[in-house]
Amino acid sequence: MKKIVYGLFFGDSITYGEYDGVFGGWVDILKRYALQKFHEGNGDELILFNLGIGGENTEGLLKRMPHELSARNSVDGNLVFISYGANDLAVKEGKQVVEPEQFKNNIQTAVQLARQFSNDIYLVSILPISQTIDGVMVSSGKLRTNEEVGVYNQIIKNIAADNALGYIDFHTAFIEDKEILLSADGVHPNEKGYGMMAEIAIPIIEKYL
Template identity: 85%
Template sequence: MKKIVYGLFFGDSITYGEYDGVFGGWVDILKRYALQRFHEGNGDELILFNLGIGGETTEGLLKRMPVELNARNSADGNLVFISYGANDLAIKEGVQVVNPEQFKDNIIKAVQNAKEFSNDIYLVSILPIAQNIDGVVVGSGKLRSNEEVIAYNEILKSIAADYSLGYIDFHSALVDDKEVLLSADGVHPNEKGYGMMAEIAIPIIEKYL
């Protein structure tokens, strides 16, 4: 009897796939890959849900997460991916949207929510930002820095270690070539960047196919 496993991807616009008019972002590439594998008759069915919302922080995540998890709960098991930080760490009008202590608290609460539904939880690193917007207030009024990106990624890594979670390190994979892998806004990946992210994540979902 084949199993039907659900994969839930919580995140912001980078999870949603913004700025990728070709492939729809890394999660949508994974969705198509899992569907293709199923139609080839290989293994279990893995149904992936892209639950990314543009501009969302961990504060928004905590409000909707229990409802989303209850609505998409497979009897055969669930995978949960938590991909936040790019909006939390931003500074707007001199104030950090979600400070590091609160970010850590929120991620831990999200992990505890996820643990009620899944033993397979992955934290996803925050991506580097382009040099030309590092420490610069952009049109949206937000300021981001690579220094903060590194600090918030350290929080994610430490939580992953403490709670025995998976950690997907997109940051290390993209940082050296970020200027060619990010879109014009310097925050979101372009098609190449999203493609690289999907390549890194495919071996993870392979384990459940």
């Protein structure tokens, strides 16, 4: 009997795939890849759910996560991807949206919630931002810095290490060529950036196909 495994991708607009009018973002590329493999008759069926919401931070995640997990719970197993931080670390009206210590607590709580449904949990790094908006308040009223990206990524990395979770390091992959992998807003990837993210993530989902 073939198994049906669910993959749940929690995140913000970068998970959702904003600004990618060609491929729909990295998660949608993975969805199509998994479906293609299934139709080729290879292994188990992996159904991926893009649960990214634009503008969301870890406070919003914790409110909806228990409901989303219970609504999409496969008896054959689940994978959970948690991809947050870009909105948490932003400064708005002179104050960080979610401060580092609270961010750490929120990610740890999210991991505990995910553990009730899955042994396969992956934390995803925050992408670097473009030099053009580093420390600059943008039209949304948010200000981000690469220094804070580093601080929050270290929190994510430490939680992954302490809990023996997967860690997907998109940040390192982007850092050298970020100016050509990010869209004009300096935060979201462009089609090329999203394509690179999918390439990095495909070997991870391959293990479940």
